[in-house]
Amino acid sequence: MKDKRVNISDWIIYIGMICIFVVFTIICSALGKQFLTLNNVMNIINQASINAVVAIGASLVILTGGIDLSVGSVVGFVGIFLALRLQEGMPIPAAIILCLVLGAAVGLFNGILISYGKVPAFIVTLGSMQAVRGLAQIINGGQAVSGFPLEIGAVMKTKLFGVIPIGVLYVIVFYAVMILILSYTKFGRRIYALGGNEHAARLSGIKVKKLEVAVYVLCGIFAAFAGVMLLSRLLYADPSAGNSYEMNAIAASVIGGIxxxxxxxxxxxxxxGAIILATLTNGLQIMNVATYYQTVITGLVVIVAVFVDKRKERKAE
Incomplete structure (x- = not known):
């Protein structure tokens, strides 16, 4: 009986996702608007793919019992930095690799201060969020960047079979790799062990500090690649890009049951969780709901998700 309940709970998130699609389809049809079309579904998936990539890193950090508020700033900084490098004529592959290194550097900075400096993760990543956002303003005087080679658009504008956004492929590959790592490697099992009980993890021989640093580095790399994806999709870099991405990534993780x-x-x-958030945003936009109401609704969804998570924990105890 216990196994059946666990299986049902695993599927609740997907049932909820389907229900949201059905609700928006009905409401939009009643308003004379189209929601459930192939183009719109692909648009939702494309929107969700960037947040889904950021959410991989956010989920890994949360699984260790930490938090990273700097990922949105990394997304914005990488967009500006990459656009400037492309303007200078740097080859696209080299520029992307450099951006990933910068993301890793931010994660390394966060991880060292948190693990070895014993500074709370919230404080460290809040500070780095502000610092990296400031750097995004500084490196181009607060100005947006355009006029770089449009070939970078291939990173996100390519479509598989002429229909499916390539962002879907990134999500499938990244998640498949990380799920395999979490499920079948010592590194993955140690992440769960660290989040479950840090003291017990340390006593069992896990090098907690190095593990924490590694997780924050991975988080920075995924955020950096999401910055590349965003620039490729918009073909326009703005210092304010990536605002609230950290909250969307955390929200996707929490809604997904992390x-x-x-x-x-x-x-x-x-x-x-990422698809649910993208669907909410897309559906509310089609219904011409003001942006501030969209923010309120998204916030309430996150609160409900956290409430349900805490109830599960209390029942388990």
Whole structure:
């Protein structure tokens, strides 16, 4: 009986995603607007793919019992930095690799201060969020960047079979790799162990500090690649790009069932969380709901997700 309940709970997020699609389809049809079309579904998936990539790193950090508020700033900084490098004529592959290194450097900075400096993750990543956002303003005097080679658009504007956005492929590959790592490697099992009980993890021989640093580095790399994806999609770099991405990534993780207490949750469900958020935004935009109401509704969805998560934890105890 217990196994059946666990299986049902694993599918709740996907049932909820389907229900949201059905609700928006009905409401939009009643308003004379189209929601459930192939083009719009592909648009939702394309929108969700960037947040889904950021959410991989966010989920890994949350699984260890930490948090990273700097990922949105990394997305914005990488966009500006990449656009400037492309203007200077740097080859696209080299520029992207350099951006990933910068993302890793931010994660390394966060991880060292948190693990070795014993500074709370919230404080460290809040500070780096502001610092990296400031750097995004500084490197081009607060101005947006355009006029770089449009070939960078191939990173996101390419379509598989002429229909499916290539962002879907990134999500599938990244999630497949990380799910395999979390499920079948010592590194993955240690992440869950660290989030479940740091003291016990240390006593069992896990090098907690190095593990934490590694997770924050991975988080920075995924955020940096999301910055590349965003620039490729918009073909325009703005210092304010990436605002609220950290909250959307955390929201996708929480809605997907990653416990904010750490050590519990399935990374696969984070994708569904990202799609739910993208669907909410898309559907509300089609219905011409003002942006501030969209923010309120998204916030309420996150609160409900956290409330349900805490109730599960209390029942388990």
């Amino acid at each position: 416990s904010m207490s750490g050590g519990k949750g399935r990374l696969a469900n984070t994708v569904a």
